[in-house]
Amino acid sequence: MALRIYDTLTREKREFVPVRPGKVGMYVCGMTVQAKPHVGHMRASISGEVMRRYLEHLGYEVTYVYNFTDVDDKIIERANAEGVDWHEVAERNIDAYLSYADLHNIKRATVYPRATAHIAEILALIARLVEKGFAYAAGGDVYYDVSRKPDYGKLSGRRVEELREGYRIEVGEAKDDPADFALWKGAKPEEPHWESPWGPGRPGWHIECSAMAIKYLGEQLDIHGGGQDLIFPHHENEIAQSEAATGRPFVNFWTENGMVNLGGEKMSKSTGNLFFIEDIAAQVEPEVVRFYLLSTHYRSPIDFTLERLEEAAIAYRRLRTPLERAGAWGLAAGPAPGGALGEAVAEAWRRFHQAMGDDFNTAGAIGHLFDLAREVNKALDEGVGAEARSAARELLGLGGILGLFWKAPVGETWPPEVLDLVELRERARAEKAWDRADALRRKLLDEHGVVIEDVRGQPPRLKRR
RNA sequence: GGCGGCAUAGCCAAGUGGUAAGGCGAGGGUCUGCAAAACCCUUAUUCCCCGGUUCGAAUCCGGGUGCCGCCUCCA
Structure with missing residues (x-):
């Protein structure tokens, strides 16, 4: 079945053709681990992960990279405020992220690279850019020179001249052009730093992703995801650096996901109690959270409120009811349903894959799951035992492609x-x-x-x- | 101001040229002692507005209006 994916760079849907036959290299921009993981991280994680699941379902061998940027101003600030080592802040938030990822059935990535564990790769990439004349050292920093490649701005649709007008060079920065960005930041006193040919310092924001992506996936990635807020400057700069260094296209499909709104407001800590995953997990079943996030297309914005989630819980229960009635979990393969039920299964299967093949349309795919659920219930009502159970298994299987229905009902013990x-x-x-x-x-x-x-x-x- | 995105029923949400999926809610019915669950029926002659292309448009083009995101460290 054909798979078409929308690419932010070309602004069109194209058929997916992997760089290497049968294999997919996928990178999702993960957290800068300055604070606890929030709902935006979860949306990006699930959006990327469901793509990975579907690609694997199609038979691709996927190398899935989700990074942690574990050194930046805010992490240092936080560590100083708490009087602890910056590593401690980073690792604590990474642990939290991973435990919530598990809780929401987000498959573990192939690798979770940390920026500070790849300083050598980062320095090598910077050196390559300096050698080729795309970057320059100044005042202990190293900057990427945006004027050297005419296509800078192609992902976000920005022009260097316009950027230049809006920017100022901050105090302490030694860049030639306000639109240039730091690859390496010279160390300030009391800050974590590493030795480099340009003096002690730490990586700038964007370079770690390029270095780690190239290390684990090669110079050309199939898919690169992350939140839409990263399109500029983060992904724009990743393209610039990577393509300048390697001389080849960096990413075939850019798949940034839409933003999460909290009750119509831009997400922030003050907008209620559904900001951190911690708070969400305390109030809403993880299966429901996952279901809700997948019931809207990944590129559309989604509103995250208790009302919506309660509604999603009712809808999700509707999907689980026939599975529970049929005892679909752990059921051995039974007779294939025939007649109308068999047709309903085939139809649901076909439509499900048609939706998923169209830019991972999980919302459409889920809609077809409801149709199958109804047919299964009907068959169960009519007492068509074995075939109904087979159909229920099919429903369980389709949902499983989306990572749903992972919790088999446990025999509840009543007081x-x-x-x-x-x-x-x-x-x-x-x-x-x-x-x-x-x-x-x-x-x-x-x-x-x-x-x-x-x-x-x-x-x-x-x-x- | 620049760039990008979105506008589909009371609410949420699919649908990129062929005559409006699905969920929530609401109303009616079957089943039930009554419920619950499940099932059946009803709930958008119409897709923000105005033009255009076409035999045909929610879907393409042009122009409006409204909302959202990004514009140096935020998924």
């Missing part, structure tokens, strides 16, 4: 008080003492948060609120 109440209610029902039965049902809900569902000919099903 004895709850079981006693259920038993009392069953007795009342047997006696047709409906008022008493209804009072007990209400009590289960109000006092224990348990919803009771009567199933004909079987013991009632219990659910958490």
